[in-house]
Amino acid sequence: MSQKLTGWIMKQTWVDLLFLHWSVDPSWLQSMLPPQLEVDTFNGKAWIGIVPFEMAHIRFRGLPSVPFASRLLELNVRTYVKYGEKRGVYFFSLDASHKAGVAIARNLFHLPYFHAKMGKKSDGNQISFWSSRTNKDAKQADYHIIYEPVGDTFETTEGNLDYWLTERDRLFIVRENNVYQGEIRHDKWPLQKVDVAVLRDTLSQSYYYHDSYITHFSRSVTTYLWPFEKITKTTSSSSK
Template sequence: MSPRTSGWIMKQTWEDLLFLHWSVDRDWLQSMLPPQLEVDTFEGKAWIGIVPFEMNQIRFRGLPSVPFASKLLELNVRTYVKYGQKRGVYFFSLDASHKAGVMMARNLFHLPYLQAKMGKKSDGKQISFWSSRTHKGVEKADYHIIYEPLGTSYEARKGDLDFWLTERDRLFIVRGNKVFQGKIKHDRWPLQKVDVAVLRDTLSHPYHYSDQVVTHFSKKVTTYLWPFENVTQTGKPLHIK
């Protein structure tokens, strides 16, 4: 990547990533968000996504990857929001397979990471990914999906739904009355069409899951993350649910 990556604090590689999105009622989704954030929409539709993938080569800037701590599986539930003129991702949950990684993400970044038993297998074509949440004090959630990428990869065009659902360069968290953003940069997703079979799913039950889903696959990107910064807008009214 170019020098625009200067200042990053963490580098990761994401592999075998699936985007599975469905549209939901905008007003209902707004009621699920912190009042500081506003639902972002594409042509009037609000969206929720489930995203399973493998994360590896994790390292902090200036430090090497640690073999036993540099790889994990992740399964997140996300949506798309606005804060002022900024657009980004908001996570409802991020299940992950590495206990220490979950603790670090919760304590350092205040992200809703949850411990889960997870597995992934691939025969070179199909990918089988499963997760069973084990985090104490949190409702259980199971997910098992098989997906197979098809055809050649392409880059989404700006202005298309494919681009809107996948190309985001920041995420938001809300703590108390303060809003923080974390910037993320990577090359454009190499997207592919994908066949998907959901074998077991209690993860999406709270989120008005629809069988009318939009799916994308991406084989691999290297991602850079920046420190969270306080972007709270003072003296302006918060969004009302």
């Protein structure tokens, strides 16, 4: 990352990250979103992604990493939306393996995090990742996937689908009818093609998952997160 970074509040490294995407009907997806947000599409198709990865070297700006809380596993379900001219990520759910991390994320960032029993095991280049949600007030969701990167590392080119699915620099939340954006910065993803076997999946049943999907793998990327800021548009009425 060439530019000097200022104002970020959290730094993380994402490890062994898998993007698994499938296309869905845009009008159906719009019905799943808060009304303030609009579905983003690529060549008329909307997309949902499942993203499992390990989060490491977690620390807040100005503070050292906390040994017992600096690593966790995460599994999120996401899609791509617009708010005016801004494009970004919207999360349906984020499962994580650390109870304190879930509590912090829910209270500080107001994101739909849930605690889950999770595990990750590597055998050479092959990665086995599994998750079982434990929150009593949330829908049960189990997921077990095996994935293995193949081929050379490549970077995406702006304008193609690979870039559109992976290179996003903001995320949105809607709280009390207001829209907030959080900025995320990192170097371009070093991507690889990946072989995938889904062994168990009750996570994607509500999202029209099917066997036709697009996958990408990234070994590691360091990310910086900024505080959420309110960006709700306001309309002023002229006085008479």
